[in-house]
Structures are given as C-alpha cells and as structure tokens.
Amino acid sequence: MSEFGAFVAAAAARGDLVVQPRMGFGEPARMRAGLTAVRGSRAVAVGTITVDSYTRLGRETDAAAALADGRGLNGFPLTVHDRQTVQSVLLGVRGLDFPVQIRHGSAQPHRIFARMATLGLAATEGGPVSYCLPYGRYPLRRSLENWRAGCDVLAAAGVPAHLETFGGCLLGQMCPSSLLVAVSVLEGLFFRQRGITSVSFSYAQQTSRRQDELALRALRRLVAELVPPDTDWHIVLYTYMGLYPRTRTGALRLLEDSAELAVRSGAARLVVKSAAEAHRIPTIEENVEALEAAAAAARTTQRLPAGEDPDDEVFTQARTLVEGVLNLDADTGEALVRAFEHGWLDIPYCLHADNAGRARSFIDAAGWLRWADVGRMPIAPDGGGKVRMTARDLVAGLSFVRDRYDDPHPTTRTLRLANLAGGDLGGTMHETAEHDTAVRAHTAPVTPLEHITAEATGRVLRVQHALLAAVGAHLSGEGFTQVLMPVVGPVTDPGTRGSKQVDVDYYGHRYKLMTSAILYKQAVLKACGKIFTIAPNVRLEPMATVATHRHLAEFRQIDVEIAGASRADAMMIAEKLLTMAVRTLARTVPDELRALGRDPEELVASVTGPFERVPHARAVEDLRRLAYDQSDAAEIAWEAEELLSGKAEHPFFVIDYPKGSRGFYDRESAATPGVLESFDLIAPEGYGELASGGARECDYAAIVTRMRETGENPAKYQWYLEMARDGIPPSAGFGMGVERLTRYLCGRSAVWEATAFPKVPGAVMP
Amino acid sequence: MRPLRIAPQTRPDWRAGRLNIVIGALSSDAHTWNLVFLQLLLEELGHRVRNLGPCVPDEVVVQACREHPVDLLLVTSINGHGVQDGKSLIRAVRNRPELASVPVAIGGLLDTDGTGHRAELLDAGFDAVFEGGAGTGALTTYLGALCSRSA
Numbered sequence: 001m002s003e004f005g006a007f008v009a010a011a012a013a014r015g016d017l018v019v020q021p022r023m024g025f026g027e028p029a030r031m032r033a034g035l036t037a038v039r040g041s042r043a044v045a046v047g048t049i050t051v052d053s054y055t056r057l058g059r060e061t062d063a064a065a066a067l068a069d070g071r072g073l074n075g076f077p078l079t080v081h082d083r084q085t086v087q088s089v090l091l092g093v094r095g096l097d098f099p100v101q102i103r104h105g106s107a108q109p110h111r112i113f114a115r116m117a118t119l120g121l122a123a124t125e126g127g128p129v130s131y132c133l134p135y136g137r138y139p140l141r142r143s144l145e146n147w148r149a150g151c152d153v154l155a156a157a158g159v160p161a162h163l164e165t166f167g168g169c170l171l172g173q174m175c176p177s178s179l180l181v182a183v184s185v186l187e188g189l190f191f192r193q194r195g196i197t198s199v200s201f202s203y204a205q206q207t208s209r210r211q212d213e214l215a216l217r218a219l220r221r222l223v224a225e226l227v228p229p230d231t232d233w234h235i236v237l238y239t240y241m242g243l244y245p246r247t248r249t250g251a252l253r254l255l256e257d258s259a260e261l262a263v264r265s266g267a268a269r270l271v272v273k274s275a276a277e278a279h280r281i282p283t284i285e286e287n288v289e290a291l292e293a294a295a296a297a298a299r300t301t302q303r304l305p306a307g308e309d310p311d312d313e314v315f316t317q318a319r320t321l322v323e324g325v326l327n328l329d330a331d332t333g334e335a336l337v338r339a340f341e342h343g344w345l346d347i348p349y350c351l352h353a354d355n356a357g358r359a360r361s362f363i364d365a366a367g368w369l370r371w372a373d374v375g376r377m378p379i380a381p382d383g384g385g386k387v388r389m390t391a392r393d394l395v396a397g398l399s400f401v402r403d404r405y406d407d408p409h410p411t412t413r414t415l416r417l418a419n420l421a422g423g424d425l426g427g428t429m430h431e432t433a434e435h436d437t438a439v440r441a442h443t444a445p446v447t448p449l450e451h452i453t454a455e456a457t458g459r460v461l462r463v464q465h466a467l468l469a470a471v472g473a474h475l476s477g478e479g480f481t482q483v484l485m486p487v488v489g490p491v492t493d494p495g496t497r498g499s500k501q502v503d504v505d506y507y508g509h510r511y512k513l514m515t516s517a518i519l520y521k522q523a524v525l526k527a528c529g530k531i532f533t534i535a536p537n538v539r540l541e542p543m544a545t546v547a548t549h550r551h552l553a554e555f556r557q558i559d560v561e562i563a564g565a566s567r568a569d570a571m572m573i574a575e576k577l578l579t580m581a582v583r584t585l586a587r588t589v590p591d592e593l594r595a596l597g598r599d600p601e602e603l604v605a606s607v608t609g610p611f612e613r614v615p616h617a618r619a620v621e622d623l624r625r626l627a628y629d630q631s632d633a634a635e636i637a638w639e640a641e642e643l644l645s646g647k648a649e650h651p652f653f654v655i656d657y658p659k660g661s662r663g664f665y666d667r668e669s670a671a672t673p674g675v676l677e678s679f680d681l682i683a684p685e686g687y688g689e690l691a692s693g694g695a696r697e698c699d700y701a702a703i704v705t706r707m708r709e710t711g712e713n714p715a716k717y718q719w720y721l722e723m724a725r726d727g728i729p730p731s732a733g734f735g736m737g738v739e740r741l742t743r744y745l746c747g748r749s750a751v752w753e754a755t756a757f758p759k760v761p762g763a764v765m766p
Numbered sequence: 767m768r769p770l771r772i773a774p775q776t777r778p779d780w781r782a783g784r785l786n787i788v789i790g791a792l793s794s795d796a797h798t799w800n801l802v803f804l805q806l807l808l809e810e811l812g813h814r815v816r817n818l819g820p821c822v823p824d825e826v827v828v829q830a831c832r833e834h835p836v837d838l839l840l841v842t843s844i845n846g847h848g849v850q851d852g853k854s855l856i857r858a859v860r861n862r863p864e865l866a867s868v869p870v871a872i873g874g875l876l877d878t879d880g881t882g883h884r885a886e887l888l889d890a891g892f893d894a895v896f897e898g899g900a901g902t903g904a905l906t907t908y909l910g911a912l913c914s915r916s917a
Binding site for chain 1: 794795796798799801802803806807810817819820821822826845846847850
C-alpha cells in the first residue's frame with residue numbers, strides 16, 4: 001500500500017477525517033513554512049504542494065524568469081527548483097506521519113512525476129480528462145498518452161504511488177453529480193489499469209446536500225463494484241470549488257458543511273477551502289484555520305447509518321454513463337477519449353475543442369443540479385424541458401452557493417438571486433451589480449424600479465395593450481359582452497395545483513380573493529349568453545414555481561364563456577382568438593415585436609391553425625418516451641408541459657384530462673366516463689400552457705356530487721349552488737393567461753417580464 | 767416549418783453598431799467561466815463573438831485576429847499572471863502592422879498583489895484596462911464608445 005493510502009486508511013480506522021489544504025507558494029522558504037504549519041495544526045492533516053500555472057503548462061522557462069524577477073508565482077515550481085532546494089523544503093517535515101501530495105493540474109504530468117520520483121514523493125492527483133478538458137487547449141488524446149506515460153513513471157518508481165482522480169470536480173460547478181461521479185470512477189479505473197494500486201476517488205461538494213449524499217453513495221457503490229479487490233481506495237471530498245462565499249461566516253459555514261458531508265457520507269479525506277477563498281490566495285494562517293475548522297466540524301459529526309442502497313437517479317445515471325463508456329473499449333483510457341468524441345460524455349459549459357459542448361445544466365428549484373440538455377449522452381434529461389441560459393442565468397447559477405451562504409435569510413434569497421450583487425467570477429467585467437439594463441435578469445426581476453425603467457418593459461406593455469385591444473375588438477365583433485367580475489367573494493375556484501388562496505376579512509366574514517372567475521362566469525350566463533372578461537386572479541403559488549418562469553402570484557386571465565357551446569366550440573374560439581390576436585399585433589406593433597427579438601411574420605406563421613388536439617393519454621405516452629415519469633391519472637406537470645411545448649413548433653391542445661385531475665366544474669364525458677371534456681392550450685417553443693378550459697358541469701346534482709368527489713364542501717358554495725338549482729345554462733369556455741400570452745408573443749424568458757409590477761411567487765414585491 | 771428564432775435581448779440602437787469581438791484567456795490562464803459569461807453577455811448585447819477559450823497562446827490570438835475582421839480583441843486573466851502575460855501578448859499583436867490599431871482590451875485579476883498596473887498596460891499598447899472589481903458597466907460603456915466610433 002502507498003504511504004499516503006496507508007495514512008488515510010489508519011485515520012479512517014480511528015474515525016478521523018483527514019483534512020488537506022490547497023497550498024502552494026513559489027518561494028521554497030514559504031513553502032516549507034506552510035507545510036510545517038499544516039503539520040502542526042490541530043487536525044489530522046496531510047500536506048500539499050500545489051504547482052504554479054506556468055509549470056503546469058510545461059513553461060518552466062517562464063516560471064524561472066518570474067522567480068528570478070521576484071514577480072511571484074501562484075504555486076511551487078517543482079520542476080524549476082533544483083532537487084536539493086525541493087529536498088530542503090521537505091526535509092524533516094514530510095514523513096510517514098505527514099505524507100505530502102503534489103497537486104498540479106497538468107495534462108503533461110510526466111515531467112512532474114519524474115521529478116517526484118527523484119524525491120521519493122509518490123502521492124499526486126489529476127486525470128487524463130479532468131486535467132485536460134476543463135483547462136487549456138491541450139488535445140485530449142495527447143493528454144491520455146501523457147497520462148499513460150505519467151502513470152508508468154509513477155508505477156515504476158521505487159515507492160508505491162497514490163493517485164487521486166480530479167474527475168469529481170471537472171469545471172468545479174454547474175456539472176450534475178452523475179457526470180462527476182462517472183468521470184471520477186472512470187479515471188480511477190484508468191489509473192488502476194495502468195498499474196496504480198492505491199487510488200482515491202474525488203467528488204466536489206455541489207449545490208444540494210441531499211444530491212451530494214446520493215452522489216457520494218453512488219460513487220462508493222460503483223467503485224466497490226468495479227475496482228479489482230486488491231485495490232487500496234478511499235473517497236476524497238473537495239469543499240465547494242465554485243464561487244466561494246465572501247463573508248467570513250458564510251465561507252466557514254460552507255467549509256463546515258463540507259466536513260459534515262464528508263463524515264456523514266464516509267469520505268476519508270477532505271480537501272478544504274479557506275475563508276479567504278473569495279478574496280485572495282490564502283495565507284498559511286488562513287489555510288491552517290480552515291483545516292482546524294473542518295476537523296472540529298468533523299469531530300462532532302456521525303457517519304450516516306449504512307442502509308440499503310436504492311437505485312436513486314444519481315446512481316442510475318452515473319452507472320449508465322460509466323457502463324456506456326466501458327463498453328466502448330477494453331482500455332479505459334481509450335474508452336474515455338472515444339466517449340468524448342461521440343459526445344457520450346459531455347461536460348456542460350466546457351469550451352475545450354474535444355468536448356461536444358452540447359450538454360447544458362441548470363439548478364432547479366430544490367437546488368439540485370439538473371440537465372437542461374444531455375446532448376448525446378445516453379441518459380434521460382431530468383430537467384424537464386428547455387431552459388435557455390442567459391449571462392445572468394449563468395451568473396445566478398454560478399453564485400447560487402455563494403449567495404445562499406452569504407445571505408442565508410430565505411425570504412430575501414429570491415431577490416438576491418436576481419440581484420447578484422458581487423457575482424464577480426473572480427474579478428472584473430464579470431460583475432453585474434451595475435449591470436446594464438440591456439442585460440436583464442431572467443430568473444426574477446431585479447428591483448421594481450429597474451424593471452419599470454428597463455426599455456424592454458415599455459415595449460412589452462405596449463404589445464400587451466395592443467393585445468388586449470385586439471382581443472376586445474375581436475370578441476365584441478363576435479357578439480361577446482364584456483362583463484366586469486368581482487375581485488372578492490365568499491368562495492373561489494378551489495384550484496388543483498397546490499396554490500393557496502388569500503383570505504380577506506369582509507365585514508367579519510372570511511372572503512377570498514378570486515383565484516379564477518369560473519363560478520361568476522357560469523352564473524352570469526343567466527344574463528348574457530356569450531361573455532368575456534379580463535379578470536385579476538391571486539394564487540399564492542409555491543415558492544418553487546419561481547423556477548418555472550411562468551407562474552406569478554397575481555395575474556390576469558382573458559376569460560371566455562359561451563352558453564350552449566361544446567368543448568369543440570370553445571377550442572375553436574380560443575384558436576381563432578390567438579390566431580387573430582397575433583395577426584393584429586403583426587400589423588399594429590411590428591416594430592415593438594422586432595425590437596423585442598420577435599419576427600412578426602414567423603410568429604404569424606407559427607400560430608396559423610388548425611392546432612393539433614392531443615389526447616391526455618397520448619401526451620403521457622409521448623412524455624414517457626422522453627423518459628419523463630408522467631402519471632396517467634394527473635394533470636400534466638408544468639415541467640412536462642414545458643417539455644412537450646419545447647418540442648412543438650405550433651400551439652396545440654391537450655384534451656381529455658382524466659377525472660380527478662381538475663376542478664369540479666369540468667364536465668365528465670357522457671360517452672367516456674372517467675374522462676373530462678377539458679382542454680389546455682399549449683404554446684410552442686417551451687413557453688408552456690397558455691389557456692385552460694372545457695365544457696362545464698351545470699346540473700345541480702352532478703355539481704354537488706363532483707364537489708364531494710373533489711373534496712369540496714358544498715355548503716361553502718351556497719350562492720353558486722342556488723344559481724345552479726335555478727338553472728345555469730350548459731356552457732364551455734376557457735381562461736387564457738394575459739401575462740403568459742404576452743410573454744410568449746414578446747419572446748420573454750420569464751413571465752414576470754410581461755407585467756409592469758410582477759409578483760413573483762415567494763418574493764415580497766409591491 | 768422553421769422553428770421561431772428567439773433573438774437575445776438586445777438594445778436595438780446598438781445592433782447597428784454590432785462589433786466582431788474576439789475573446790480569450792491569456793496564455794497561462796485556465797479559467798473559463800468568465801469566458802462563457804462574457805460570450806453570453808456580449809451576444810446578448812448584439813455583438814458577434816469568437817471565443818478562443820482558455821490558455822490561448824499569443825500566436826493563436828494573433829492568427830485569429832488576422833483571419834477575420836476584428837473590431838475588438840478582449841483578453842482576460844484571473845490567475846494573477848495577467849500583467850506579464852498581457853504585455854507579452856500586446857507586443858505580439860502590435861508587432862503586426864495590420865493589427866497596430868485594432869482595439870485591444872484586457873481585464874481580470876491581473877496581478878497577485880493587487881497593486882494595479884493600469885498605466886503600465888496602457889503604455890504597453892492596450893486601449894482599455896478593466897481591473898479588479900470593475901463591473902460590466904465600464905465594459906459596456908467602452909463597447910458603446912467603440913460602436914459609435916465604428917458607426
């Protein structure tokens with residue numbers, strides 16, 4: 001066993017987490033002082049010598065020149081200092097009780113490994129993929145050849161070597177866990193195949209503790225299944241490698257959380273970050289402080305009890321990726337290179353020429369890293385549809401962890417995500433605090449003032465005005481009466497998707513703000529047979545829906561209801577309304593549309609009917625083919641709707657929802673019991689649902705029965721049931737979301753951009 | 767039918783002055799997130815971007831600027847070696863007569879001591895320096911000036 005592996009194994013057997021800095025200084029004396037301080041820290045620590053950028057790239061001449069000029073280097077130039085100098089750094093510091101690892105980041109590691117061999121240094125890290133693709137422009141195949149040669153150098157050295165994969169980090173952030181686990185496993189298998197028998201498998205802390213726990217468990221399971229039994233191995237966790245919290249408390253808390261994650265998940269070693277991470281290359285003292293803080297947090301944490309290992313999604317995805325690659329070639333290194341050539345492995349946002357560059361990721365509402373696009377990788381997209389990443393979305397994703405730890409106050413987090421004050425990506429021109437209004441946040445509005453003064457806002461509002469004028473003119477021309485509807489009432493649409501109603505104290509009675517106008521729409525048909533209204537709705541949607549980009553807590557609907565109409569009639573009216581509105585806008589506000597990035601002619605062509613009618617059962621089949629687990633008994637989930645929408649070029653209807661999936665007022669089909677005569681109108685291009693409607697139940701007894709079936713207390717609906725007992729005409733109709741329609745027509749990436757004073761779910765806004 | 771194009775959010779008045787921008791990280795700088803971000807940002811502002819990626823050797827930058835018309839070369843470094851790498855690059859660029867007047871800007875965390883080297887870099891031949899905590903505002907202002915100049 002390697003010295004390094006034996007040290008870690010002994011610590012693990014005692015229940016100690018081994019901690020390690022990322023430390024490297026150009027000058028030998030400072031490097032030695034650093035190692036000495038780490039050795040003396042109150043922690044079970046191993047030492048690190050991190051190599052500088054020039055040496056990493058094989059530019060020893062530049063490193064030497066920088067040293068000679070006293071310009072300073074960002075690491076220790078292991079191959080530039082002569083052997084004696086390096087020995088003087090290590091002498092009396094390194095030992096069996098204090099192994100030292102070389103960290104280098106090089107795709108040409110053999111020079112460094114050869115120098116290590118002359119010094120008796122045998123522990124290092126990296127990998128043919130992880131030290132190539134995320135960094136320079138070095139060809140992957142040559143990196144593989146170099147790493148083969150490098151492994152041979154290490155394996156041939158007199159001292160048993162230890163190699164750690166860097167594959168569990170890759171770009172440091174925005175990579176879904178399954179790919180990190182897969183690359184880490186594959187690089188470790190490559191090392192093992194090249195004769196390295198002591199290997200550690202890395203994983204870098206990401207955005208969700210739960211996802212990280214599953215990832216570490218998946219990593220452990222896959223390694224246990226795949227490495228030969230005579231391998232000495234352990235898991236090493238990296239404290240978060242992305243944009244680091246700037247506050248001292250936030251930085252230390254993130255570090256402590258990583259130490260706890262390591263212990264809970266059975267990682268034997270932790271490579272830490274210091275509280276100064278966001279600000280500068282940390283000093284020796286800051287490194288020691290981090291080691292001691294991590295060790296203290298580890299001491300008070302227990303490992304999670306070993307239980308059964310269900311095949312969760314992280315494990316399943318990681319195993320699919322690993323197996324797919326291993327099947328490409330008996331030589332794991334060759335298989336890795338071929339996998340990248342095929343795009344079977346594809347690192348999101350990696351600019352390297354040998355990376356397919358098709359995969360895209362995002363952070364979902366629960367804080368998990370998800371695939372927006374898996375490219376050609378043999379796994380199912382789990383992100384649910386198209387997510388367009390803008391510069392600000394990217395910064396929001398990159399600063400997700402920083403923001404959460406710098407400002408843990410959950411009520412302000414939604415807005416902070418948008419504010420992004422200080423997301424500087426390590427320096428200049430990346431900062432968005434004083435961003436130009438041309439580059440707007442797409443996750444949530446910045447501030448009400450910034451939103452209302454943005455140029456795009458005025459354009460969107462002018463398009464919306466033209467839209468409402470066109471809708472009014474069209475429906476009036478078709479013989480509809482515009483009726484103004486109540487804002488508060490004793491009861492409102494019970495809704496079905498987990499939104500909460502707002503109570504109002506109404507002269508001592510508990511009234512509701514309207515979640516929809518449906519009850520009044522039906523009742524008013526006793527006065528006018530064809531009505532429409534622009535009705536305000538308030539639904540306290542769950543905070544998670546902020547991620548859908550198409551929910552607002554307060555919005556308006558174009559509500560249409562027609563006495564004596566069938567569902568087919570209502571769909572025809574909705575289709576005509578949309579087609580006509582788009583044609584009118586292309587005539588009345590073409591310049592505004594163009595300025596917003598929409599081509600009016602293409603929009604007109606896109607919404608020319610007839611729209612397809614897709615039965616719910618077929619939509620469910622389509623979704624399952626897309627590997628989306630959609631229930632056949634429920635309304636299509638919003639993310640699934642977006643998935644279907646993203647695949648469509650024209651609007652389409654989903655019809656025939658199963659009974660139980662919607663409110664009591666949707667009429668059950670007489671011909672097909674169990675199926676509702678309902679429909680949703682879905683926009684193309686990923687914009688999702690625009691309208692929802694159907695034929696209504698109007699028979700008193702049937703309404704009461706359906707209320708009971710849907711868990712509603714009929715007594716609450718006294719006024720409505722009185723109307724029904726007197727006779728409500730059979731009808732059909734729909735409600736079309738004004739902001740959603742505006743968003744789609746204006747090509748906005750989020751619905752809040754389609755209103756002057758948006759109320760984003762969970763955010764307290766004017 | 768063609769899928770609809772969704773244009774990036776753009777200030778229309780800038781579209782007229784759209785720039786061809788080459789971006790890349792200096793020769794020893796391996797950071798890429800800032801490049802991904804910069805590309806998205808510049809494209810949203812309506813400019814055309816060629817992203818040379820991280821650790822671009824000086825000769826690759828020079829070659830890229832000679833291949834196609836370039837309105838701005840924007841190089842970044844956040845690894846602390848930006849001053850020395852930047853001076854090497856600007857020498858290579860300015861040595862080419864055809865690139866003597868092409869606007870070249872540099873930004874990032876350019877040194878390890880945070881002392882500031884703005885004047886030094888301007889003297890060396892850069893047209894603009896965005897150091898340390900400068901926001902995107904300074905960059906967009908500079909782009910605006912370039913647009914009106916080229917319009």
